[in-house]
Amino acid sequence: MLSETRYAKILSILKDNQSATVKELAEILEASESTIRRDLNTLHKRKKLEKVFGGAVINSSTFIHTEDKIEAKKKKNIDEKNLIASYAASLIEDGDCVYIDAGSTTELIIDHIQADQALFVTNCPGHNRKLSLQGFNCILLGGELRLLTDALVGCYALESLQRFNFNKGFFGTNGISIESGFTTSFPTEASIKSAAIERCNKAFVLADASKFGSIAAITFADIYSVSIITRHLKDKRYLDHADIFQIEEMP
Known part of the structure; x- marks a missing residue:
């Protein structure tokens, strides 16, 4: 044959x-x-x-050809995202220096933070405003605003990141696959995510079920380099390649 x-x-x-x-x-x-x-x-x-x-x-794996606006993302899988965000927030302790990436799930972390003596850094103006209004100590990176995701990107954001050392970082992603790792659609946004992950002692990607088996244009981290917080992992093959926190029950 x-x-x-x-x-x-x-x-x-x-x-x-x-x-x-x-x-x-x-x-x-x-x-x-x-x-x-x-x-x-x-x-x-x-x-x-x-x-x-x-x-x-x-x-x-499915290739992601288009990316929704942040307003549309906020309306999808809300209960699942909220559960994931609540668990992520429980990991934040007083004295931590925490990076919160732009994203619809990462935004929900802010609603659940109990630590009041942590320092937060973000590249998302919306996150910065929400954190500040709730009385948290927050620093917003500089840079060029990508309206689609409400994320600051570019050389100024990258330069600002080099000043920080984060205990923990929480990141969004467009897709996750074993071969391609964590992916996003825009090169300059991927570079910010990669640079921030390098500054983190411990980095977590927050991912609802729709993210697994999807691939966007740019890889910002390998599958083994960042922990994943998700609800219920259907494809158990990922357990052989990544550190995964599965949140099985709704609160």
Whole structure:
């Protein structure tokens, strides 16, 4: 059987069954297990599937072609986001220096903060105003405003970040995948996220279920480099690649 024919059959099997072991594929295709492993390596490099221990799973990631305005994002998955944000806020302690990234879920953290002696830094004017109105000590980075996400970006924001050392940082993301990590749609926004993560002792991405298996244009962090706070993780493969906090019950 020609290699390309085997590749097509492997992908067809995975499409029907979502996953398959090397042994199963070898038996179905009447090929050696070493041949199947080489085939899986090739298809993995082509990003047609994802290799796992002893086999492979179908690559079900969806590319994000457009990004909603922040006003629209705030209306989606509100209960789930609020639960995630509440847990994130519980991690903030007096004396912490905390970075809060722009985003609809990160904004909800502010409603649940109990620590009143923490310092907050953000690149989001809306977050800064909300924190200030609630009496928290907050610093807003400088930079150019990206209206779509209400985020300050650019060289001035990057320069400002270099002055800080954060105990904890909380970040939004457009998508999460095992291969591409944490992704966002705009290059200068990705650079701010990456730079802020580097300044954090501990960084957390807040992600509702819709973010998993989605890929935007720019990767700002690898899957293993940042912890994830989510509600209920459906795809357990992520547990092998990331530090994940699962919030199972609604309060």
